[in-house]
Amino acid sequence: MPSVVRVERTWEQAWHEALYGEGGFYRRPEGPAGHFATSAQGGAAELLAGALLELARRESLTTIVDVAxxxxxxxxxxxxxxxxxIRLVGTDVVDRPADLAQRVEWVRSPGGRHLPDLGSPTGALVLAHEWLDVVPCPVAEVDDDGTLREVHVGPSGAERLGPPLGDADLEWADAWWPAPREPGDRVEVGRTRDAAFAGLVEGVHSGLVVAVDYGHTRDDRPPAGSLVGYVDGAVCAPVPDGGCDLTAHVAMDSLRPDRLLTQREALRELGLDGARPPLDLARSDPAGYLAALARASQASALTSGSPGGFLWALRRVG
Ligand SMILES: C[S@@+](CC[C@H](N)C(=O)[O-])C[C@H]1O[C@@H](n2cnc3c(N)ncnc32)[C@H](O)[C@@H]1O
Structure with a gap:
């Protein structure tokens, strides 16, 4: 008898394979910046870097680790x-980029919720910027009888409801993504993201771990879920074939941070508010005025609109 080829899997399995398997989306040479812009790239990166250095200075941290x-x-x-x-360390799922600044150390990671050994750094500011939204999680949907079932998906993105959600995931859903739930409503079970964040915290000897992501809290979960695909700068249907990014917003409160604040609040605390430079400067130092204006407009982009609403989850270690 021919062996049966299982093409339909849970979203968690299919998502992991599509992003981090052999030939997975994040193993492509162009990297995430080839497909979408984040606050950690381009002109915004310069400002974010300045804010992180200010945070490290205030907290007397001397190593900065950029996870993902x-x-x-x-x-x-x-x-x-x-x-x-200041020691700088990066980790992602590929080998060290050839043109990366010499002083930056690099550790290759397996991907998804699994992290490499980061050497238990002491006095470290550990940033995970837009990591947790690409850590695959189980996706569940309420059926016509009101039962929360795991959603299975095939390689084309076609979905089918699978068995009822297992105990641990159901427990998470009841605790963090509470009812009422109508048929068709979805839950993106954040248990895998919680475990990933906890694993990151465990891997640090002392310092501050900061996860920054698109997120929600118990009061504003998206009833239909938030799983989408991204490719070439545009949103697309979530198809787990390695051809697009797959991302879902993060339940940031279930990470159990010490502090949870918006990017707007976090960056303002660190001195970035997007305020325009005084007009007097234009007369006394036109070039300085233009540079300050460009900086203010970049800061305003980081602290308003959707980036301003990003959530920063902070956990102190040691
Ligand atoms: C949305 S991109 C964000 C990239 C960058 N932090 C930024 O904000 O521009 C997600 C990145 O997470 C990386 N990633 C996913 N799981 C990882 C893991 N366990 N360890 C290291 N990197 C990981 C992916 O390879 C990808 O580069």
Missing amino acids: CGRGELLEALAEQADPS
Whole structure:
């Protein structure tokens, strides 16, 4: 008898394979920056790097680890601004990019919820910028009888309801994504993201772990879920074939952070508010005025609209 080929899997399995399997989306040479812009790339990276250095200074932290750092775009900006005494480390699922600044250390990671040994750094500011939204999680949907079932998916993105959600996932859903739930409503079970964040915290000897992501809290979960695909700068249907990014917003409160604040609040605390430079400067120092204006407009882009609403989850270690 021919063996049966199982093409339909849970979203968690299919998602992991599509992003981190052999030939997975994030193993492509162009990296995430080839498909979408984040606050950790381009001109924004320069400002974010400055804010992180200010945070490290205030907390007396001397190592900065960028987890899920793409191809090291933010680390390049950090390398330009940071005092040579600051140690810089990056990790992502590919080998060290050839043109990365010499001073940046690199650790290759398996991907998804699994992290490499980061050497238990002491006095470290550990940033995970847009990591947890690409950590695959189970997706569940309420059936016509009101039962929460795991959603299975085939390679074309076609979905089918599978068995009722298992105990641990159901427990998470009841605790963090509460009813009422109508037939067709979805739950993106954040248990895998919680475990990934906890694993990151465990891998640090002392310092501050900061996860920054698109997120929600118990009061504003998206009833229909938030799983989408991204490719070439545009949203697309979530198809787990390795041809697009797959991302779902993160339940940031279930990470149990010490502090949870918006990016707007976090960056304002660190001195970035997007305020325009005084007009007097235009007369006394036109070039300085233009540079300050460009900086203010970049800061405003980071602290308003959708980036301003990103959530920063902070956990102190040691
Ligand atoms: C949305 S991109 C964000 C990249 C970068 N942090 C930024 O904000 O521009 C997600 C990145 O997470 C990386 N990633 C996913 N799981 C990882 C893991 N366990 N360890 C290291 N990197 C991981 C992916 O390879 C990808 O580069």
